[in-house]
Amino acid sequence: MGADTQYVIEMKDMYKIYPNGTVANSGVNFRVKRGEIHALVGENGAGKTTLMKVLFGLEEKTKGAVYISGKEVNFKSPREAIASGMGMVHQEFMLVPSYTVAQNIALGNEKKKKIFCDRKAEKEQMEKISKQFGLTADFDEPVYRLSVGAKQRIEILKVLYNNAKIIILDEPTAVLTPQETEELFCSLRLMVKDGYTIVLITHKIKEVMDISDSVTVLRNGQTIKTLKTSETNPDEITRLMIGRQLKPKRERVERQREKTIFEVAHLNVMDRRGALKIKDMSFSIKEGEIFGIAGVEGNGQSELIDAIIGFLKPASGKVFYDGKDITGVSTADFRRESIGYIPDDRNLRGSSLNQSVAENFIICSHSGGEFNKGPFLNWKEVKEEARHLIGEYEIKTDGETALVGSMSGGNIQKVIVAREISKKPDLLIACQPTRGVDVSSIEYIHNKIIEQRNEGAAVLLISAELTEIMGLSDRIGMLYDGELVAIRDNDDTITENEIGKYILNGRQDQSGTEE
Structure with a gap:
């Protein structure tokens, strides 16, 4: 039986079973209309990424049929998928840091003038695509100097430069500010208007409602339902994803905060290349308090944590835990204290x-x-x-x-x-604690963090997710280029948009900051 030609992507009765017996996809049906933004959602382990890897030729299917524009295909590699007009932007960027933006975009698809690369023609095409879809870029800049948001634009420009008409985006807003997310969505809307088709893998239900035309929910490797976004709501999508309603967030227990558990005083930290990444940073956390640090990734978060836990020796300044100077202690000594540490990279460090x-x-x-x-x-x-x-x-x-x-x-x-x-630590350091996890795991982890806070622990929360920072923190520090440019109580006077301006632009508004 053939495919329905109104669908640019159609995957029928898809199975992916690994040699160890793990069933990632079990009879999945997935269809995407041409010129729409189609969200693919589900819990971790639901089979979303595996399904898209099969579609893009990164994984081989066990059973099933794949149709692109009504024609059955069986991609054996990403190269075959790219040649058919498909592109995929992975959650982990696949750029060469030492190359320029232009070199990264053209890599593997260079334009030739006789035996040489025609860099002028390449850049002209890149500039045309950039202007057409509002994807601004400095094509002569080395990639290692770019922000996370800029790197993502380069990845999208690369698939467009390769003539992709079907674009798969895997968790594209995971590390973006609200402003960068809106800029991305504006570009996606322009692409769809021009006939492109977007598949958006995400766990952010609000974004599904904001940007998508349709949504398919996977659970336990199976298709649960495909809906028009305009005909559903966040509660229904969540229920379809996890098979139940979310539990209410644990109540905060307000308590008298007297004892300072953790303090950073005038800390300066250099990275391993000798560049100053943390600049005269000071803050303190009392018992029963969550102090959240908001910031775009790459603004010193990693260096701050490495200095705290003993991976990097600070250039100057002090770190205190429970009144003791722990500056520069070894990681082993740090771990002997009553300190819990949830690292940002669960596979490498956790x-x-x-x-x-x-x-x-x-x-x-x-x-x-x-x-x-x-x-x-x-x-x-x-x-x-x-x-x-x-x-x-x-x-x-x-x-x-x-x-x-x-x-x-x-x-x-x-x-x-x-x-x-x-x-039951006295101090909990939680770095990107819910990165890449599904909605029910996010709910569970958030409740556990609040529970620790209610029981008197001091919590240092570092996250690129502003909704997470605002939903959990008692006070919020805004990080920009290694400096805390503002520290504010998390009350009704502060908004996501205001925090976004601080962490994007480093706006120096010192009201409410600590001395």
Whole structure:
């Protein structure tokens, strides 16, 4: 049976089963009309990214049929998909930092003039596309100097330069400010008006409602429903995604805040190249308080955390925990304190993918004696504790002996959150705690952070998600180019738009900042 020609993409009865038996897609049906923005949503592990990888030739299907503009295709590589007029912008940018913007865009598709690259013709085409869709760029600038938002524009310009008419965007607004998100959406609307088709993988329901024409919901590797966005609402989409209504956010318990748990005083930090990334930064966090730092990625967040946890030695300034000077302590000594740390990169810093869930739970605590039986680990107790945390934190896994690397991103994040919060730390450092996780995992992690705050912990929250910062923080510091340009109480007088201006432009409004 053929495809319906009104659809530019049609995937019928799609199965993707990995050699280890994991079923990523099970009979998925997915159809996209030409000239629409079609949102693809679902929890972590629902099969969204796998389905798009099959479509783009990055994964081989187990069973099913794929049609592009009514013609059956079976892409064996991204090169074949690109040749058919398809492009994909991945969540992790795939640019060469030392190359210029123009070199990155033309890479692999250079225009030739005899035996040489015709750089003039390349740049003329790039400038034409840039103006047509409002994707501003400095084509002579090295990519390593660009902001996250600018890098994303380059990725989109690259697929347009390669003549893509179907564009897949994987979580495109994950690290963008509200202003950058709106600029992106303006460009997408211009593309659709010009006949392009957009598939948008996202977990942000508000954005689904704002930008998409249609939405398909996946759950447990299956298609649950496809809807016209104008005929649905956020509650219905959420219910279809997770199979239930979201629980209300945990109530904040207001308490007298007296004791300062954590303090950074006049901190200056250089990166490994010798560039000053944190500039005379000062802030403090009291017990029972969440201090959120909002900022576009690349403005010093990584260097700040590395200096706090002992990966980088500050050039000057002090870091205090519970009144003790911990400036420059080793990471091992830092981890011996009553401090929980949820890193921004769960795979590189937060977990050991080749070890079991139980082994990941005791990372950083195996030498502390809690699970020791003489000189050895008491594995019976370790496994009992692991089973307890799997149940309490609603972690989807095949058991405490399952390898963490076999789990979805959201469940790996829950393992890290469970490990760090179950220790009942006095200070919790949470860096991008819900990046790339689904709506129910976000809900769960947010409630756990609020629970820690209510029980008296000081929380340092660093996030590129302004809704997360505003939804959790008691006070908010706005980070721009390594400086806290403003610190404000999180009350009715502050808006996402105002924070966005601070972190995009570094507007120096000192009212309400700490001295």
